[in-house]
Amino acid sequence: MPVLSERGVQMPASPIRKLVPFAEAAKKKGKKVYHLNIGQPDIRTPELSLAAIHAYSEKVIEYSHSAGNESYRKKLAKYYQNIGIQVDHSQIMITTGGSEAILFAMLATMNPGDEVIVPEPYYTNYHGFAVEAGVQVVPITSSIENGFALPKIEDFEKVITSRTKAIIICNPNNPTGYLYSKDELLELKELVLKHNLFIFADEVYREFVYDGNKHISVLQMEGLEQNAVLIDSVSKRYSMCGVRTGALITRNSDVYNTVLKFGQARLSPPSLGQVAGEAAIETPDSYFNEVYQEYINRRNFVIGALNKIDGVYAPMPKGAFYTIIKLPVKNAEHFCQWLLEDFDYQNETVMLAPASGFYATEGLGTDEARIAYVLNIEDLGNAVKCLEEALKVYPGRK
Amino acid sequence: MPVLSERGVQMPASPIRKLVPFAEAAKKKGKKVYHLNIGQPDIRTPELSLAAIHAYSEKVIEYSHSAGNESYRKKLAKYYQNIGIQVDHSQIMITTGGSEAILFAMLATMNPGDEVIVPEPYYTNYHGFAVEAGVQVVPITSSIENGFALPKIEDFEKVITSRTKAIIICNPNNPTGYLYSKDELLELKELVLKHNLFIFADEVYREFVYDGNKHISVLQMEGLEQNAVLIDSVSKRYSMCGVRTGALITRNSDVYNTVLKFGQARLSPPSLGQVAGEAAIETPDSYFNEVYQEYINRRNFVIGALNKIDGVYAPMPKGAFYTIIKLPVKNAEHFCQWLLEDFDYQNETVMLAPASGFYATEGLGTDEARIAYVLNIEDLGNAVKCLEEALKVYPGRK
Numbered sequence: 122m123p124v125l126s127e128r129g130v131q132m133p134a135s136p137i138r139k140l141v142p143f144a145e146a147a148k149k150k151g152k153k154v155y156h157l158n159i160g161q162p163d164i165r166t167p168e169l170s171l172a173a174i175h176a177y178s179e180k181v182i183e184y185s186h187s188a189g190n191e192s193y194r195k196k197l198a199k200y201y202q203n204i205g206i207q208v209d210h211s212q213i214m215i216t217t218g219g220s221e222a223i224l225f226a227m228l229a230t231m232n233p234g235d236e237v238i239v240p241e242p243y244y245t246n247y248h249g250f251a252v253e254a255g256v257q258v259v260p261i262t263s264s265i266e267n268g269f270a271l272p273k274i275e276d277f278e279k280v281i282t283s284r285t286k287a288i289i290i291c292n293p294n295n296p297t298g299y300l301y302s303k304d305e306l307l308e309l310k311e312l313v314l315k316h317n318l319f320i321f322a323d324e325v326y327r328e329f330v331y332d333g334n335k336h337i338s339v340l341q342m343e344g345l346e347q348n349a350v351l352i353d354s355v356s357k358r359y360s361m362c363g364v365r366t367g368a369l370i371t372r373n374s375d376v377y378n379t380v381l382k383f384g385q386a387r388l389s390p391p392s393l394g395q396v397a398g399e400a401a402i403e404t405p406d407s408y409f410n411e412v413y414q415e416y417i418n419r420r421n422f423v424i425g426a427l428n429k430i431d432g433v434y435a436p437m438p439k440g441a442f443y444t445i446i447k448l449p450v451k452n453a454e455h456f457c458q459w460l461l462e463d464f465d466y467q468n469e470t471v472m473l474a475p476a477s478g479f480y481a482t483e484g485l486g487t488d489e490a491r492i493a494y495v496l497n498i499e500d501l502g503n504a505v506k507c508l509e510e511a512l513k514v515y516p517g518r519k
Numbered sequence: 520m521p522v523l524s525e526r527g528v529q530m531p532a533s534p535i536r537k538l539v540p541f542a543e544a545a546k547k548k549g550k551k552v553y554h555l556n557i558g559q560p561d562i563r564t565p566e567l568s569l570a571a572i573h574a575y576s577e578k579v580i581e582y583s584h585s586a587g588n589e590s591y592r593k594k595l596a597k598y599y600q601n602i603g604i605q606v607d608h609s610q611i612m613i614t615t616g617g618s619e620a621i622l623f624a625m626l627a628t629m630n631p632g633d634e635v636i637v638p639e640p641y642y643t644n645y646h647g648f649a650v651e652a653g654v655q656v657v658p659i660t661s662s663i664e665n666g667f668a669l670p671k672i673e674d675f676e677k678v679i680t681s682r683t684k685a686i687i688i689c690n691p692n693n694p695t696g697y698l699y700s701k702d703e704l705l706e707l708k709e710l711v712l713k714h715n716l717f718i719f720a721d722e723v724y725r726e727f728v729y730d731g732n733k734h735i736s737v738l739q740m741e742g743l744e745q746n747a748v749l750i751d752s753v754s755k756r757y758s759m760c761g762v763r764t765g766a767l768i769t770r771n772s773d774v775y776n777t778v779l780k781f782g783q784a785r786l787s788p789p790s791l792g793q794v795a796g797e798a799a800i801e802t803p804d805s806y807f808n809e810v811y812q813e814y815i816n817r818r819n820f821v822i823g824a825l826n827k828i829d830g831v832y833a834p835m836p837k838g839a840f841y842t843i844i845k846l847p848v849k850n851a852e853h854f855c856q857w858l859l860e861d862f863d864y865q866n867e868t869v870m871l872a873p874a875s876g877f878y879a880t881e882g883l884g885t886d887e888a889r890i891a892y893v894l895n896i897e898d899l900g901n902a903v904k905c906l907e908e909a910l911k912v913y914p915g916r917k
Contacts, residue, residue, distance in 0.1 A: 122715070122745045123628065123684065123685075123715050123716060123717050123745065123746060124628075125627060125628060125773055125774065125777055126626065126627060126628050126629050126630045126633075126684075127630050128626060128630065129626065129627040129628065129777040129780075130777070132777065132780040132781060132784075133780070134780050134783065138783060161581055161582055162579070163579065164579070165578045165579055166577075166578065166579050166580050170580075171575070171578070171580075174572060174573075174575055174791065175572075175573050175574075175575065176573075177569070177572055177573065179564075180563045180564065180569070181560070181561065181562070181563055181564050181758055181759070182564050182568075182569075182758075182759040182760070182761040182762050182795065183559055183760055183761045184559055184760045184761050185761060217615050217763065217785075217789070218785065218786065220784065220785040220786060221785070224785075228524065228526060228527065228651055229523060229524060229527040230521065230522075230523060230524050230527065231524050232524045232525050232526065233631050233653055235524075246783075246784045246785075246786075249780070249781070249783070249784030250784060253626055253781065253784070255631055255653060286521065286524075287521075317520070317521050318521060319521050347520045347521065348521060360579055360580075361579070361580040362580070362581055362582045362786070362787075363580040363581050363582050363583060363787060363789065363790025363791070364580050364789065364790065364791060365615065365763075365787070365788070365789040365790075375523055376523065379523055379524075379527040379528070379530065382527075382530040382531070382532050382647070383530060383647070383651065385532065385536060385644075385647070386530075386618065386644045386647030386648060386651070387615075387616065387618040387619065387622075387644070388616065388618060388644075388760070389760075389761060389763070390763070391615070391761065391762065391763040391789040391791070391792055392761025392762065392763075393572065393761070393762060393789070393791040393792060393795070394789055394791060397580065397791070
C-alpha cells in the first residue's frame with residue numbers, strides 16, 4: 122500500500138475539529154449547543170450581493186481572469202482608496218478566499234525550510250498553509266496580561282535567522298481581538314527593513330475596530346512598498362464566508378507577477394463569488410453602522426458577563442469579534458470536551474475553542490479558550506450562563 | 520529588497536500567456552481573433568444550475584463543510600453510481616475546481632523532491648501544481664504518430680526510482696484528445712501495484728467520448744482501491760468553469776482523511792458553486808445529447824478541414840475537445856505569435872496554443888499546436904481558413 126507524505130501526516134487537525142464529534146453527539150441527545158467556537162457570523166449578507174446573485178444574467182458561467190475580473194478589481198481599488206490605502210487595480214489579485222492569498226504569498230516568497238515569524242496565539246490555519254508550503258512557523262508569544270499586545274521587538278530579534286523570510290500579523294487579530302497601534306507597526310517596519318523581510322498583514326477584520334481606535338494598514342506604512350503584502354477577504358466584512366473571495370494586494374510587482382503565475386495554474390477565482398463581492402462594494406454605510414452597533418453591543422455584553430464569572434478573565438478586545446479568555450481549569454481542552462459530553466444546564470451547553478490550538482509553543486494556552494461573539498445577545502447570555510454553571514461543577518478546576 | 524522564492528521564479532508561465540498581449544494588441548487594431556487556444560466552451564450552462572443560483576434563498580452565504588455540502592456529495596455519489604463507479608459520499612471531497620484536487624492529492628502523498636510520472640504532452644498546470652508542491656514531474660513521451668496512445672510500460676519502468684510516488688493520467692486527455700483503452704489501463708494498474716504507486720486520474724472530460732468508445736474510470740479498476748485517486752470537476756461537464764467546483768474521490772481512507780485536513784485549512788469550497796453543481800446533477804439526458812452532437816459535429820468538421828490543409832496533420836481525437844496538430848513550420852511558438860502580430864485574412868486571424876508548453880522535454884512539440892474546438896462550426900470554419908491562408912504566406916515554413 123502506498124504511503125502518505127510527511128507533510129500529510131504532519132498537517133494539523135485543529136482542536137476544534139476534534140470536538141466536532143462531541144458536539145454532534147450532544148445535539149443527537151437533544152442538547153442545545155451554543156457555538157462560541159467558530160467565526161461564522163450570523164449577520165446577514167448585504168442585500169446588494171444577494172440581489173446580484175439572483176440577477177446573474179450570463180448564460181455560461183465562465184472562468185474569470187486569473188487575477189479576477191477587472192471591473193471588480195477597479196471597484197475594489199476605489200474601496201481601498203476611500204479608506205486611505207492608495208492602490209491601483211493592477212496591484213490587486215483576487216484570490217479564493219484570504220486562505221489562498223496567504224498560501225500564494227508564502228509560495229512566492231519562501232523556500233521549503235524557510236521561516237516565518239508569527240505572534241502567538243495565532244490563526245491556526247497559518248500553520249496549515251505553512252505545512253503545505255514546507256515552511257516553518259516560528260512563534261513569538263504574546264500574553265493575555267497586556268491584552269495580547271505586540272511582543273517586544275527583542276523577542277523577534279532573538280529568533281531571526283538566515284532562514285527568516287517573513288512576519289505574519291493579523292490586524293485586528295483573530296483569535297485575540299487585539300489591534301496593533303501605530304507605534305507597534307512602526308517598530309515592526311523598522312525590524313522588517315533591517316532584516317530585509319516580507320510582512321504579510323491579514324487585515325480581514327479591518328471594519329471591526331471599536332472604541333474610536335483607528336486601524337492602520339500595512340499598505341499605509343511608507344517605506345514598506347517592497348515588503349508589504351496585504352491579505353484580505355470579503356468573508357467577514359460582508360458576512361459572506363462561503364463565496365470564497367479574497368485578495369492579495371502588494372506594490373511589489375515581482376511578488377505580484379509571481380503570485381499571478383500561481384493564480385494562472387488554478388485558472389481563476391470563483392466567478393459567482395466575484396459577482397457577490399463586486400456588488401458588495403456599494404454596501405451603504407447604514408449596513409456597517411448596524412453591524413458595528415451589533416458587535417459592540419455583543420462585545421460589551423459578553424466581556425462584561427464573562428468577567429463576572431468567578432475565576433474567568435476576558436481582556437477587552439479592540440477589534441474583530443474574538444477574545445481569548447482565561448479559565449480556572451487545569452486543561453481547557455478537557456473542559457471544552459466535558460462541556461459537550463458530560464454537562465448541561467437546562468439541557469443546554471456551550472462550545473468553545475480551546476486556545477492551545479492557537480499556540481505553536483507546546484504547553485501554552487492550556488487554561489485559555491477562544492470566544493467568538495457571533496451570536497445574538499440573548500444566545501450569548503444563555504451561553505455565558507452555561508459556562509458559569511459549568512465552572513461551578515466541573516471536576517477539573519484549578 | 521527581499522527576494523522571491525526559487526519556486527516562485529521557477530513557476531512556469533504558460534506559452535499561451537505569453538501570447539495574450541499579442542492577441543490583445545491584435546484586437547485593439549480591430550482584428551477579429553478566433554480563439555482555438557483555450558478550453559472555455561461556448562456551451563450554455565444547464566438552466567437548472569442558473570435557476571438554482573437565481574433562486575438562492577439563504578440570507579447569509581455561509582461556509583460549507585470543508586468536504587462540501589453533504590446533500591451535494593450524496594447526489595454526486597448517485598451520479599457516479601449511475602455511471603458504474605461505486606462510491607459513497609464519504610469518499611467524495613468537494614474541491615475548489617479540479618485544480619485544488621490535484622494539488623491536494625500531491626500534497627497528501629508526495630514529499631518535496633518526490634517524482635510523479637506524467638505522459639507528455641500533458642495539461643501544463645500539472646507542472647505548476649508540482650512546483651507548488653515541490654515535486655518533480657518526470658515525463659514519458661507519447662507520440663502524434665499513434666494518436667498519443669499510452670507510451671510503452673518499459674518507458675515508465677525506465678524512469679521509476681525510489682522517489683517515484685505517483686502517475687498522473689488525464690483520460691480522456693487534454694491536450695491530445697486520446698482515450699485510454701481497457702488494456703492500457705490494465706497495464707498501468709499492474710505497474711502501479713508492482714511499484715506501490717498512487718495513480719491520479721483526471722477524468723473531467725468523461726462525458727466527452729466519441730464513436731461508441733467507452734470511458735473506463737480508474738475507480739472501476741479492481742485492486743486499485745488503495746492507489747487510485749479520481750480528480751473531477753463540473754467545469755467541462757456542465758460548461759461552468761467559473762464556479763470552481765471539483766472533487767477528489769478515493770477509497771483510500773488515509774488519503775481521504777489527509778486531504779480533508781488540507782481542506783479544513785482553507786475552510787470550505789465555494790458555496791455558490793456547490794449550489795450550481797448540486798442542481799446540475801439533475802441535468803436531463805437531452806442536454807448531454809445536444810452537447811455531444813455539437814462536439815462530434817465540430818470535431819468531425821475541424822479535423823476534416825485541418826487535414827485538408829497542405830502539410831497539416833490532425834489525429835482524430837476519441838474524447839475531450841482538443842487535439843494536437845502537426846504544422847509545417849519550424850517553430851510553432853513563433854508561428855502562433857506571427858498569426859496574431861503580422862497576419863490577417865480579411866482582417867481575421869486565429870490563436871492557437873503552441874504545443875511545446877505541453878511537453879516537459881525540451882525541444883519536443885516545436886512543430887505542434889493544440890486546438891480546442893470550443894467554437895461553433897461557422898467560426899471553426901473561419902478559423903481554419905485563416906490557418907490555411909496563413910500557412911501559404913508564413914515565412915518560417917519547413
